Amino acid sequence: MLEFCHEIENQLGRQRTVHWGPRSIDLDLIAFDDQIIQSAQLSLPHPACWYRRFVLDPFVEIAPGWRHPERNIAVLDLQLRLLNRPLILDLSSCDASFIDEATKVLSAAFFPQELQLITDKAEVTTEEATWKILEQGTSTWENAKLVSRLDLQDLPSPTANALVDVVRSAMDSPQRIEEFDTK
Numbered sequence: 001m002l003e004f005c006h007e008i009e010n011q012l013g014r015q016r017t018v019h020w021g022p023r024s025i026d027l028d029l030i031a032f033d034d035q036i037i038q039s040a041q042l043s044l045p046h047p048a049c050w051y052r053r054f055v056l057d058p059f060v061e062i063a064p065g066w067r068h069p070e071r072n073i074a075v076l077d078l079q080l081r082l083l084n085r086p087l088i089l090d091l092s093s094c095d096a097s098f099i100d101e102a103t104k105v106l107s108a109a110f111f112p113q114e115l116q117l118i119t120d121k122a123e124v125t126t127e128e129a130t131w132k133i134l135e136q137g138t139s140t141w142e143n144a145k146l147v148s149r150l151d152l153q154d155l156p157s158p159t160a161n162a163l164v165d166v167v168r169s170a171m172d173s174p175q176r177i178e179e180f181d182t183k
Contacts, residue, residue: 034069054174082170090118090129105160
């Protein structure tokens with residue numbers, strides 16, 4: 001199936017020049033039943049499907065009850081988490097220099113009514129964070145709820161700017177294309 005998707009992309013003129021760069025078309029496999037596949041060529045479910053509105057909104061239209069096999073939550077519930085404002089990003093487990101950088105970058109990119117940052121463990125409330133930034137393999141990671149834990153190493157780059165991209169993809173409501181040119 002992945003090879004078939006790549007073939008369609010090639011037929012439509014996709015050029016694979018820059019990894020993670022802009023592209024004219026991008027076909028992704030999001031999930032296949034409740035299978036978990038991790039290989040050099042394919043990761044299922046798609047590692048970022050649980051926090052991207054442009055994936056979740058159409059997914060909910062097709063299969064609202066599908067459960068993410070790793071996060072153990074229905075796709076509808078994943079979508080509903082992203083509709084709450086402000087989104088809450090818990091940085092309290094990160095080192096101080098990263099917290100400073102992330103606070104500066106994220107505060108410049110989003111309004112307080114869109115994104116709330118938790119930077120100190122004393123600020124953690126009983127309200128569940130949309131995301132907790134954690135390192136895999138730590139006791140904090142193991143004890144955190146599956147639905148909100150996010151490892152920076154899972155992102156294309158472990159930077160504050162990568163977090164801006166995560167938050168933007170969670171806030172952006174996908175646009176419907178009613179007609180498109182197939183020339």
